[in-house]
Amino acid sequence: MKRLGILLVLLALAFGLKAQKMGFVDSEYILKHVPEYITAQKAINNLSDQYKKDVDARFQDLDRAYKAYQKDQVLLSDDMRKKREDDIVAKEKAAKDFQKQKFGPEGELFKNREALIKPIQDRIYKAIQSIAEEGDYAIIFDKNTEPTMLYASPRYDKSNDVILKMGLKPGVFAK
Numbered sequence: 001m002k003r004l005g006i007l008l009v010l011l012a013l014a015f016g017l018k019a020q021k022m023g024f025v026d027s028e029y030i031l032k033h034v035p036e037y038i039t040a041q042k043a044i045n046n047l048s049d050q051y052k053k054d055v056d057a058r059f060q061d062l063d064r065a066y067k068a069y070q071k072d073q074v075l076l077s078d079d080m081r082k083k084r085e086d087d088i089v090a091k092e093k094a095a096k097d098f099q100k101q102k103f104g105p106e107g108e109l110f111k112n113r114e115a116l117i118k119p120i121q122d123r124i125y126k127a128i129q130s131i132a133e134e135g136d137y138a139i140i141f142d143k144n145t146e147p148t149m150l151y152a153s154p155r156y157d158k159s160n161d162v163i164l165k166m167g168l169k170p171g172v173f174a175k
Contacts, residue, residue: 020138021135021136021138022138022139022140022156023131023132023135023137023139023140023141023157023158024140024141024142024143024156024158025128025140025141025143025157025159025162026143026144026157026159027145028144029159030124030159030162030163031120031124033163033168033169033170034120034123034124034166034168035168036120037117037120040116040117043112043116044112044113044116047108047112048109051102051103051108051109054098054102055095055098055099055102055103058091058095058098058099059095061091061095062088062091062092062095065087065088065091066088069084069085072084123166124162124166127161127162128140128158130165131161131165135158137158140158
């Protein structure tokens, strides 16, 4: 009797559960089709290169000051030596602060990247959400992020649907 009760509960659960539809997208593939993303990426790379040159110049200046100090160290009085050491330490701190200001987690590069990329990501998310709701998908994964997807049938790939939903053309990468 106990077995029959368990069996009935399991059958009721089995028939009561609806199969969940799942799909996936390839975010890299989608981003390659968004011209604004490609433009934003170029702008961010240019800005990063400029910041790197500025940071490198500051550290090269610091290196020159340190080498000059080492060369002149024997000829300097204690007061002058202390002053030059303090100047070098101050230059090093300024260079590191500048580097953090440009490349740190709250730095200008991060803020620029977020300002340029976030609106694009929001558009993609809205398109994915719309496709999920229209197609009654319970879950849509991004195959380029964790958790790792070991296999994905191409018939469940919704990347082109997202590109179309955004008003773009799939299959041709923007240049």
